[in-house]
Amino acid sequence: MKELINDAEHVIFDSLKGVAAAHPDTQRVDLDNRIVYRAQPPRPGKVGLVSGGGSGHEPLHSGYVGAGMLDAACCGEVFTSPVPDQISAATNAVNTGAGVLHIVKNYTGDVMNFDMAAELSAAEGVEVATVLVNDDVAVQDSLYTAGRRGVGLTVFVEKIVGAAAEQGRELGALKELGDRIVANGRSFGIAITPCTTPAAGKPSFELAEDEMELGIGIHGEPGRERVKLGPASDVAHQLVEPVLADLDFTGAPVIAMLNGMGATPLIELYLLYGEVAPLLASNGVDVARHLVGNYITALDMGGASLTLLRADDELLDLWDAPVNTPGLRWGC
């Protein structure tokens, strides 16, 4: 498999050099620790927001560091959790005395390492709370997960809680808000082609020319089943139905994201959304905000995921609040 890299050992370091070069005005990169910070330190009294995880899902998480979202992102190796010392360093650096919220996708390694980091920082007097994101309805337990995996809803948690943190809300309130988003959001993904990690150099799994995987994870880990790849109108049903079966999305404004897994052209993603949107409407789902694009990827995987959040006026206001990050930008 072909890649634009120097060598597989240094992909994260080398990539973060590019992040630093591309965003000098808004981001600061601690290359040694693989941490991306905002260029400006947090305002005193603001709760710090730290996320992170395995790399390979860009723009998540480093692309969401900036005004209105994260204060820091800890970048692990590809598909591998960041380590406790790294996370604790980021946590301590963005603490202004108001505490720090960790936003963690539910994978065993991430949960363990963020927990250890929270303990390390607590020992240094930093108050830490955690929001655990586990929105993927596809499977209960998986290759790297006990319980449900954390996927697309993470973008929503980072955006909405990020806006609330800018307003000066305190740590406990931000954790509650994050938990409320997790309780009201669900995702489901499909893949039509696999991804290739730089270290492996070959596709992480195989799919026949006429197959797709339903319920794929963002590391290529298995989903529910393999089926024949049909037209996009069928794929829309296969994405929408498991999400709607898991939570009632009627009777409230909904924020919807159709996310590309990496290699799917935007023309196909829009085409799929052209099937998804009327299907949601016919099921009584009132989509108030739409996001179509690559927001949480799996390297060069071909496919898409759907994330829905049952919102309300408060969540919509926070969603609409200004955000200025490489991955998500509006209002400023």
Next chain:
Amino acid sequence: MKELINDAEHVIFDSLKGVAAAHPDTQRVDLDNRIVYRAQPPRPGKVGLVSGGGSGHEPLHSGYVGAGMLDAACCGEVFTSPVPDQISAATNAVNTGAGVLHIVKNYTGDVMNFDMAAELSAAEGVEVATVLVNDDVAVQDSLYTAGRRGVGLTVFVEKIVGAAAEQGRELGALKELGDRIVANGRSFGIAITPCTTPAAGKPSFELAEDEMELGIGIHGEPGRERVKLGPASDVAHQLVEPVLADLDFTGAPVIAMLNGMGATPLIELYLLYGEVAPLLASNGVDVARHLVGNYITALDMGGASLTLLRADDELLDLWDAPVNTPGLRWGC
């Protein structure tokens, strides 16, 4: 090759349905004519900006319709020019009496059809001027082009001239500005994997597992030569050197874009920019603005292109001006 479509015949229509569903607040889609307009009609006295071309390069052009950029984009079939009647309809629709500027990538079909559309609209009393973008230094004449191809600089022309049009500048001044951008911008692209059009259903060309194509076009048309794919540090030289050899980029602030061709993961694109940026600096190029991401793609092609614009304070101010489109958004 696998695609998320219904059938190859209706890809553009189906995809534009998704655009309409995703951007109801900012865009309006004329599905019959395959034209994307701003949701709000142009302010009286503002010059209309119309672009378009073959589809498959998204977000170009439909993703650049909105405040601060285009008033309308005409979507052709995949890699096929829009037709004169379609372009003329868009032109007439956005004319408020101040005339309309066509921004055209230099491909034979586009040039011919935009010319015919300009004549059709002129016959109805609409004043039309044209900026022809031909920034690709790779080849003189190509599969679909007499002269140089128009590629990444088109994004810059649409952004900068779009900002100037919002300021109320008149048609002649906007054409001059567009021509000045074209005179001062250059691009060069490479591919490591081919693209597949829905109609063909198979890759547009073949590249051996260890090969890359230097000077690739955005339709997969041939470049300068095929070489062994080396590390990203070599690829950076192969991107930067032909651009710098063609125009002096020293002694002025430069706007740089490292653009992904579609299937290249963001982590690799940043990694490549981490090699490109210091190489530009060591050649005396002062990059004042950086853009890294997918802005003009070639469906699912793997690869990247570099675009540089020799700017000045006026061009930087127009670049920084607010823009609110699905593909490019800041300041509003």
